[in-house]
Amino acid sequence: MAKTLRRTAAFKALFHALSAGSRGGPSLGRRLGALPRMIRATLRGEYDGGLRLAMMTAAAAYVVSPIDAMPELMMLLFGLADDALMVTWLAGSVLAETERFLEWEAHRANVVPGHVVG
Incomplete structure (x- = not known):
């Protein structure tokens, strides 16, 4: 019962975060829709999100990689x-x-765009 309540609270929090609009x-x-533009602007050097984008990519790769299967097999929890x-x-991180x-x-x-007049 307590596990169901915690799961419900987690889904409510996620819903509130996703419905921020x-x-x-x-x-x-x-x-x-902004993700492809953000990646493009970062790769062009226009946006300073390179390190954060790299960390998010590494996190996504870790979750889907076969290397991550080892902890699941050895220690399920x-x-x-x-x-x-x-x-x-x-x-x-993606939301922020x-x-x-x-x-x-x-x-x-x-x-x-133009020249700064001083």
Whole structure:
């Protein structure tokens, strides 16, 4: 019973984080749509998210890699716990970084290219 309540609370928290668009933040669709632009801008050197993007890529690779199968086989509970921790961190990082990128993109749209007159 307690496990079901904790799972329900976790799903409620995830729902609230993903539905931030209704509270003034970017929606999940807008965040997911920003991912390719964020990657492109980072690779071009326009956006400073290189290290964060690399860490998110490494976390995703760890979760889906065969190397991660070893903890699951040896220590079932620990193996699943490290995956849950990694996926939680990854989801939070993607949410935070896409919001940061969308703010950067909006600020950049207001800048007129040209020379600084001093």
